Amino acid sequence: MRTDDLKQLLHEQPVKRLHWLAKGRIHRHFRLGKARLIQALLALPPEQHHQILDDLSRLRPSTQRTATRHPSQGSRAHPRSETPRLATPSHPDQRESCVTVADLLEGIGVPPPQPFHPDAWQEEAITRLREGDVIVSVPTGSGKTYVAIEAARQAMAVDRTVIYTSPLKALSNTKLTEFVQLFGADRVGILTGERRHNPHAPLLIMTTEILRNLLYDAAGGEIDMRLDTLGLVILDESQYLADPERGVVWEETIILCPTQARLLLLSASIGNPEEIAEWIRHIRAVPCTLIQHHHRSVPLRAGYLHPSGKLTPLFTTRDIPRGQPHALHPETRRLFAEYERETLGSRGH
Amino acid sequence: MLVVKPQVMPPVIHPVDLVQTLRHKRLTPAIVFLTSRRACDEAIDSFEHRNVPLPAHRSRTIAQVLDHVIRLYPSVAQHPLLPTVQRYGVAAHHAGHLPSWKIAVEELMRHGCLDAVFATTTLAAGVDFPARTVVITQSSVRKARDLTELTVSEIQQLSGRGGRRGKDLVGFVVVTPSPYIDLHVITRGLTGNPEPIHSQFVISYPMVLNLLKAHTLDHIKSILEKSFAQFQLNQQATALEEKLETVEAQLAAFGPRPCADWITQWHWFNLAQTHRRPRHAICQDAPPILARLPFLTPGRVVGLPKGRGVVLRRYRSRSQHRAMLTVLNTQERIIECPVAQVTEIYDHTLNIEPARVFPWCTPKSLQRLMREVRELPQHLQGFPLPEDTGNDSVMLPEPLTDEFPCPMCPSQPACRKDYTKAWRLRQEHQQLTKTIHAIRSQLWHRFQQHVEVLQQFGYLTATCQLTADGEWARLIRINHSLLLTELIRMDAFTGIEPALLVGVLASIAHEDDRPGIFPRRSPALASVLGQVRTVAHSLASYEDPPLLRSDVAALGELWISQPSLSWGEFVRTTTMAEGDVYRLLARTLEYVSQLHNLKATHPGLADIADQAMQLMRRDVLQELP
Known part of the structure; x- marks a missing residue:
């Protein structure tokens, strides 16, 4: 065997194994990195090279056995040793628990049409809104709009005005269409900076800036809005509180919001909903309930699509391991490493 | 050594291949998030190049939905991408499009007519429609010319669009690599907890004007204290105060304590001995005297401990250089008295012709003055004078300050042992106190800065009322x-x-x-x-x-x-x-x-x-x- 071949072989070994090989052969081998280790191993007299090869080949059969058990594993994968001292402790039993692509793609389809049943948290949000403010922080797409609609319906039933704010004009327009279908065109109005459409409707849609301006005007005395009949303020996408330019508007709106009006804050998952609830409890007279969960109504799975068109699971588990220690699927890790090597290599040319 | 690669991998999967693969795995409809608007548009263009049209019946349903949208928003009809969407069932959705076009795309997605929508990551919040699959190709996003990594909340916002309620049993996030992707950022984003919200409260001029229109300053202070910004700052301050307490506890050992060192005691005794008031130095006038001097001109009527008089001249005493007066009193006698004895200065002067020698005025005017002094009205208006506080104690530096070791102590080296630690603690203490103060008063301070500017420009009066300009400027x-x-x-x-x-x-x-x-x-x-x-x-x-x-x-x-x-x-x-x-x-x-x-x-x-x-x-x- 030529030195080049040995070098190639050593390069393919994990550094842990190189240390194992260097033990007893190289003085203070633990001080060396991979490149220096290989250099030192190659610098040994040629008869040592054969012993190194022998040692390596003693490890090989176990690797090949693993490879045959998992044909999907490519030949370039790191031969994983079965000897206890070389096994990586971080992912024991990983191979056994890995999902396959078939598992990942299992169960795709359209659910049979079911009558709509509100979730428990949705009902809770609506009942809690009777006695105080409510903050809803749930994952995207779990049905925050249902809470908004039901709360608005309740408030309108007792002749209270409802204001619904969204951060973007485009979203306001979408909501307008949606609410007009639900409540009828005469009961929904929209206010924008330069235009007022049906401003005396019981349900008003506007951007948060407009509501802030209304609250300013109401405080300044020139009241042109029925703020005394205002029963509910819905702030959609209230994670905009963290927006560097516009966050201040949400804050002002919450501070200046009249006491008799209930606040309903709808937001996507955020890091510190308790803190925000604590703040609102601190500044407003009515109690404030936080409704928060991380459960997705439609389960979400993650996959990795290689540029060659091969799909593999992203994680070793089928569902996304939220808030748990996670590991990449070994196949994905291999493909991605290969991808990185090739793209990084081709960038050099 | 020349390395021959068997095959160079494409850096990014081709959009057409991507959609074909997704179709094949039944993962459509999908939202594909790309970095730039241009990437989205080019992805759509590439469908034209490959020319893989949809079956006719699907194109027809798309056309039907589009017709409905066009009736509401006529501008959609002129959109250049319209034929592509109809033919290939894919669309681009980003901030470079008209809102009406975005509504059309959203409508198509809601009806499930499209296979893929190519959108930019920048406007994740604007993408308000779900799909079965979300494809993520990048781990960073361009923000103001810099590439920044996607935050956990952004990734969850993106991935949250996967899986339509009532239409899908499962949703998917598919990661497909492109150069410079960091897989770790994405896995962390998918599994991690979103970032906490930090307040972005800023004070602006319209805010100041509008608040002052409706509320008093005290009320505004309480409003600012209600802000989330102040809430979070207070939490910071409380944490710092706890730290301050521990520092104070540590510092107690080095705090003010009686100094038992005999050298120090002798030193301070010595200082007290030598620190006597110098006898012949020029006397410094005390503030009450300085305040009186400008009024005590010749002819001024003053009140003395015994009766009243009129000032004839003002001079300095020879020995101590004290401020002195020569006064003609009501008993028609000319007396000398120090300024410190003047009890009252009246807002009343008499005419006087000064002279350089005794009796300091011409004899004729002296005659007249004597008469006039006798006939002074009973009640005279006086000037308010500052009180003499009588605080004339010997100024000795305090021997035992809380400075440690005492800065002037001759036996400092003896105390030096724990000097470094004490000094460090003292620095920390000072820093913490300053920081806590700054944190507590930050918002109010900024509000006042804005008020000052508005006053300077004339939108606010000095008493923080809105001026006529302020009324409309708000x-x-x-x-x-x-x-x-x-x-x-x-x-x-x-x-x-x-x-x-x-x-x-x-x-x-x-x-x-x-x-x-x-x-x-x-x-x-x-x-x-x-x-x-x-x-x-x-x-x-x-x-x-x-x-x-x-x-x-x-x-x-x-x-x-x-x-x-x-x-x-x-x-x-x-x-x-x-x-x-x-x-x-x-x-x-x-x-x-x-x-x-x-x-x-x-x-x-x-x-x-x-x-x-x-x-x-x-x-x-x-x-x-």
Whole structure:
């Protein structure tokens, strides 16, 4: 065997194994990195090279056995040793628990049409809104709009005005269409900076800036809005509180919001909903309930699509391991490493 | 050594292949998030190149949905991507498109007609429609010219669009690599907890004016204390205070303590001995005396411990250089008395002809004075005089301050042992106290800074009431409000053409510095903008000046000055994306409408604004409320 071949072989070994090989052969081998280790191993007299090869080949059969058990594993994968001292402790039993692509793609389809049943948290949000403010922080797409609609319906039933704010004009327009279908065109109005459409409707849609301006005007005395009949303020996408330019508007709106009006804050998952609830409890007279969960109504799975068109699971588990220690699927890790090597290599040319 | 690679992997999966694969695995409809608008548009273009059309029945359903949308929003019909969408079942959705187009795409997605929508990561919140699959290709996003990594909340916002309630049993996130992707960022984003929200409270001029309109200063202080910003700052402060307490506890060992060192005691005894008042030094006048001196001119009537008198001359005593007076008292005697004894100074003077020798005035006037002193009215108005506090103790430096080791102590080396630790603790203590104070008063301090500026410009009186200017200025609630209100006060907009007004406001509203090709601006607009730029520059220390791009201003001007121009022709005059142009005009329209609100105080300007609004609202800008 030529030195080049040995070098190639050593390069393919994990550094842990190189240390194992260097033990007893190289003085203070633990001080060396991979490149220096290989250099030192190659610098040994040629008869040592054969012993190194022998040692390596003693490890090989176990690797090949693993490879045959998992044909999907490519030949370039790191031969994983079965000897206890070389096994990586971080992912024991990983191979056994890995999902396959078939598992990942299992169960795709359209659910049979079911009558709509509100979730428990949705009902809770609506009942809690009777006695105080409510903050809803749930994952995207779990049905925050249902809470908004039901709360608005309740408030309108007792002749209270409802204001619904969204951060973007485009979203306001979408909501307008949606609410007009639900409540009828005469009961929904929209206010924008330069235009007022049906401003005396019981349900008003506007951007948060407009509501802030209304609250300013109401405080300044020139009241042109029925703020005394205002029963509910819905702030959609209230994670905009963290927006560097516009966050201040949400804050002002919450501070200046009249006491008799209930606040309903709808937001996507955020890091510190308790803190925000604590703040609102601190500044407003009515109690404030936080409704928060991380459960997705439609389960979400993650996959990795290689540029060659091969799909593999992203994680070793089928569902996304939220808030748990996670590991990449070994196949994905291999493909991605290969991808990185090739793209990084081709960038050099 | 030459390495021959068997096959170079494509850096990114081809969009057509991507959609084909997703179709094959039954993962459509999908939202594909790409980094740039251009990437989205090119992805759509690539479908044209490959030419893999949809089956005819699906194209027909797409056409039906589109017809419905076009009836509501006619501008969709002219969209150049319309045939592509119909033929291939894919669409691009990003901020460069008109809102009506985005609504059309959303409508198509809601009906499940499309296989893939290519969207930018920048506007994740604007993508308000779900799909079965979300494809993520990048781990970073371009924000203000820099690539920043996607945050956990952003990734969850993106991935949250996967899986439609009621239409899917499971949703998918598919990660497909592109160069520079960091898989770790994405896995962390999918599995981790989103970032906590930090308050972004800033104080602006319109906020100050509007708060002062309705509330008193005390009330505003309590309002500011109610802000989330202050809530979070208070939490920080509480944490720091706890730390301060531990530091104080540690510092107690080094705090003020009686110094037992005999050298020190001897030293302070020595200091006290030598620190006697010098006998012959020039006497420094105490503050009460200094306050009296300017009034004690010859002829002034003063009150003395015994009766009243009139000052004949003022001089300094020979020995101690004390301020002295020569007074003619009511007993017609000329006496000398130190200024310190004067009990009262009256607002009453008598005529006197001074002389250089005793009795310090001419004999004739002395006669008259004697008479006049006797006949002084019973009640005289006096000046208020500062009280003599009598605090004339010996000024000795305190031997035992809380400085440790005592800075002047001769036996300092003896105490030096734990000096380093004490010094470090003391520094920390001082720093913490300062920080806590700064944190607690930060918002209020910034509010006061803004108040001062507004007072300086005359929007607020010294007592924080709104002036006449402040009353209307509070209605201008935009980012660069100070610039706009100052321009209005300078009559910069009096009798201005609506087109020029819109041009100027467009340049104030636009906050993007992306270059491009724009229509020519008129010379009038250029000169007005030059003036605006001067004003903005002079206000730079109070308010960040806007970009004031003249090329963008020309765009606003053109839309008004040529009312017959259609939207399509208008957009073709510039390289700016259609959606950006729309947003620029919509924003400008909002600014104009704020000027329109000044009807009561500036009827002329409001009229011009009204005309401008009429002219602006046409074609696409009229479609959406």
